[in-house]
Amino acid sequence: MYEVLERAFSALVHVVSAVGVDVQRKAHKAxxxxxxxxxxxxxxxxxxxxxxxxxxxxxxxxGADWPKLKDEAEALKKED
Structure with missing residues (x-):
């Protein structure tokens, strides 16, 4: 029984690690x-x-939301 739980836990850790790496790659790319x-x-x-x-x-x-980009840029200029 212990061996089955150990294998299941190991598989779960592997899946969670793989998902974490994928999330990090996407965050870096973005x-x-x-x-x-x-x-x-x-x-x-x-x-x-x-x-x-x-x-x-x-x-x-x-992103490419130009009306939003221009509004935000105007707000930044007013702050300066």
Whole structure:
């Protein structure tokens, strides 16, 4: 009985570990602006006059929701 429980627990630990690694990969991937999005960063900087790092942050947060991006960029400019 003990051996069966030990194998089941080992399998469960393996599955949980695999899921954790997958979640970490997705989080890392989402935390960076893709190379193709660099043009979007440049465009957002030109249109809103915020700095590139702020533009990257907004793009990570809102994706390609341009009305939301512009609203957030305006709010950032007012804070400065």
């Amino acid at each position: 935390s960076r602006v893709a190379k193709g999005q660099e043009l979007e960063v440049e465009h957002l900087v030109e249109v809103t006059e915020i700095d590139p790092e702020q533009a990257r942050t907004l793009l990570r947060k809102h």
